[in-house]
Amino acid sequence: MVVGFGSEGSVTGARRLRRGSGKETAITDTSPRTVRELGEFGLIARLNAGRTQVPAVLLGPGDDAAVLAAPDGRFVVSTDMLVQDRHFRLDWSSPCDIGAKAIAQNAADVVAMGAAPTGFVVSFGCPADTPVAFVDGFAEGMWAEAGRVGASIAGGDVVRAPLLIVSVTAFGDPRRAPVLLSGARRGNVVAVAGRLGWSAAGLAVLGAGLDPGSFPGVVAAHRVPQPPYRAVLDLPEDLPITSLTDVSDGLLADVGHIAESSCVAIDLDTAAVRDTELDPVARELGADPLHWILTGGEDHAFAATFAAGQELPDGWRRVGRVDEGTGITVDGARWSGPGGWESFAEGR
Amino acid sequence: MVVGFGSEGSVTGARRLRRGSGKETAITDTSPRTVRELGEFGLIARLNAGRTQVPAVLLGPGDDAAVLAAPDGRFVVSTDMLVQDRHFRLDWSSPCDIGAKAIAQNAADVVAMGAAPTGFVVSFGCPADTPVAFVDGFAEGMWAEAGRVGASIAGGDVVRAPLLIVSVTAFGDPRRAPVLLSGARRGNVVAVAGRLGWSAAGLAVLGAGLDPGSFPGVVAAHRVPQPPYRAVLDLPEDLPITSLTDVSDGLLADVGHIAESSCVAIDLDTAAVRDTELDPVARELGADPLHWILTGGEDHAFAATFAAGQELPDGWRRVGRVDEGTGITVDGARWSGPGGWESFAEGR
Incomplete structure (x- = not known):
């Protein structure tokens, strides 16, 4: 995923990213209220804004792929998908709760191998009318829980979907022979x-x-x-x-x-x-x-x-x-x- | 994810896995026709049946997490989510096409860093009435495309969802300094x-x-x-x-x-x-x-x-x-x- 490059077709709200200028040009001062207004790359930027990668994430979001350290010469990996109304309900959980839960359940799988979490990648599917406030809360929950285990969000993917879907993959560094x-x-x-x-x-x-x-x-x-x-x-x-x-x-x-x-x-x-x-x-x-x-x-x-x-x-x-x-x-x-x-x- | 352990509540079709017996007991000889009949662990087994992991996958499906080799001391990772009717249509693509496409687009991201793909993890969301024939074709497409790049499917997650969702995370071994x-x-x-x-x-x-x-x-x-x-x-x-x-x-x-x-x-x-x-x-x-x-x-x-x-x-x-x-x-x-x-x- 690539941060900072926008596509004019989608940006109906606050900011229009002009292809080729290399600069963002604010054409109104209205803050975007939905993911549609934010656009794909605006959404990616929002999920990562102001965050710091841990040292194990050698290359974070912005290129075709991330690069993580595997000092042990091997790494542990686990993945889980959460689907709206099946794994969480919006009337029962806050956006921050959902972000934290998605990270916690994957971190637990990595720790259950006796490994220390190093990073996560997160695919996030949502409707175009998803409020930006949801994205902000969700990002806050993800990053807080990742920080709790000493890891960070190394990258991901954002797609349009008819309901909220969160797919997390977690990585860990074995600290001992994996415990089976x-x-x-x-x-x-x-x-x-x-x-x-x-x-x-x-x-x-x-x-x-x-x-x-x-x-x-x-x-x-x-x-x-x-x-x-x-x-x-x-x-x-x-x-x-x-x-x-x-x-x-x-x-x-x-x-x-x-x-x-x-x-x-x-x-x-x-x-x-x-x-x-x-x-x-x-x-x-x-x-x-x-x-x-x-x-x-x-x-x-x-x-x-x-x-x-x-x-x-x-x-x-x-x-x-x-x-x-x-x-x-x-x-x-x-x-x-x-x-x-x-x-x-x-x-x- | 864990292969080979079933939960009685879900298995309405051909095979009932009895808790505690450690053995599968066939109680009818009707083949399961849907994912509901197959059950979660039957579905996981079906996605992996008869497949061989490449040597880079040190531990495949069946434990809390997989373990992959990272001989370079770092690994490349990319992830993409595909949503039914947005990234593929069932009337335009076969199950095998969808599996192959999901792997190919992630493998391409890893190769675009100058890295050689080693393995993939796949989360698969589907309705309970998804035909088993879909699962078989999808698995065939995934494994064939993974084989084309010298990698295998190291694990994943299966969940119930109102539509088909495929989330793939791909791993690669850098063969040179990552090309940015x-x-x-x-x-x-x-x-x-x-x-x-x-x-x-x-x-x-x-x-x-x-x-x-x-x-x-x-x-x-x-x-x-x-x-x-x-x-x-x-x-x-x-x-x-x-x-x-x-x-x-x-x-x-x-x-x-x-x-x-x-x-x-x-x-x-x-x-x-x-x-x-x-x-x-x-x-x-x-x-x-x-x-x-x-x-x-x-x-x-x-x-x-x-x-x-x-x-x-x-x-x-x-x-x-x-x-x-x-x-x-x-x-x-x-x-x-x-x-x-x-x-x-x-x-x-």
Whole structure:
């Protein structure tokens, strides 16, 4: 993508970029109010204005491609697409929330490999009448969350689309051998860092039409996940983790991925995952908080397995153990409820 | 993304993946016909079935993130989003065409930095009733085009969306210092490798409702661009290129990016860009072929600048020269027609 070169056909508002002059000529002083008035290159400039790239981004927006450092000689990459009214709702989330969430869920995937995020590229599809204020808030959320993990937005693409679509690709520098799903071994301890069920509880509050202010913690957790990045990034490099993932589809489903990839069974201990902070929300809604905790995705907690004798590092708590066999059990019994997020399920 | 683990809620068709069994149990022998029946993980498996990763993809689909080699210690990255009815139409392009086009336009951006493509990640949004046959054709097109540049599809994401959306991020290994837009110097020769105006001519044929078979060459060029990757990738590493880009928005616009980034003027020579193969199409449609050649995007030809004394390498032809000043001229005069693709222009 290229910043700073406009196409006359599109610019109906404040600024007209004259081809060939190399200069921007203001022909009115009206600020652009929509993406149509801003134009493609104005939109790109707006998404990047006043931002500073981290040193790992060797070449940022403005050329055919970006260039990132990969000091390890390899890099980790993950990608996720968010679609309006499926992954976020404009009446429930601010533009800033949406930008932050898109970055957080991708950063969590990179961290879940034991890698440190370095940069992101973002494709942004929107209708031409999208307010410029949306773009500004969205950019603010993206850049703030990227900064939280020490990374920046290295580039992207903007396209016209009938609804808002955000596609993020995240890059990371491995700080140790990538930690896979497949390394869990019999006798390992299953541990979690971060909150479980908060995003699902927040979604339930919003879905029930309750005042979001009545349960601000869980609503905020739904709007913008807070992955506990430091619980992974601050681990000593020589501390062995046998497997690692982020909880994006629900604890049962994501620990299930570890069990299946590692050809082991995992038993989860409900006493260890309970969270009394969810009880008032559950009472209000007549819900079972354990259901949120076991099957709610999008909190982007981290789940890992450690050797049995390993003292758990700061921020981690034991929630289960690895056994011989296959499959997931909860307190020794098979879970009978629904399992977690599935993209093409009925009604979703 | 994780392959091989299913969620019972979604699988209404042929195969039910039982949580915890670690085994797929066929409960009917009806083949799934839609993505809803296939389910999220079935769809992911379908996109990857029978495919082999290139050696640069150290870890492919199935974990939280992929891992790619970056032997140079840095990597090139570019991303593009394609939206149904905006960047492709299902009545004009086959699923295979759409997959190939999505990969080709991203591969061209990586090659336009002087880098060799290594891998791609692809996010794919589609309605739940998308036919499995579409997925199969799309995967075939993606993998074939990736193979053409010596790369593979390292991972991705699948989501439900109200229309088809394809977001591709491409990676490349720099084979020389990245070739930027900003290096053109007064006296340089402007040269092009590949076809210009063919995609625009094909679009005009389809838009006019003509039989695509009457002008199969340009229609095929519109459906799947054929970037002349080898014209860049086979250049000797010590052959100096002062600037390089791919023609995605139209020759005027893309050479304009070089001129603006390099703070130079560029004059294009219409005699050098004319293509008599477009004349019959233009006659049939009463169009000016030069307009397609100068402003038609999506052919993903490469445009570069070379030192004046440099003998042009195989596959390259001289189309203009770099002068002092700013802006683009055509045969010494300013171009008066519209300039090229702009994403948020009226009517687009």
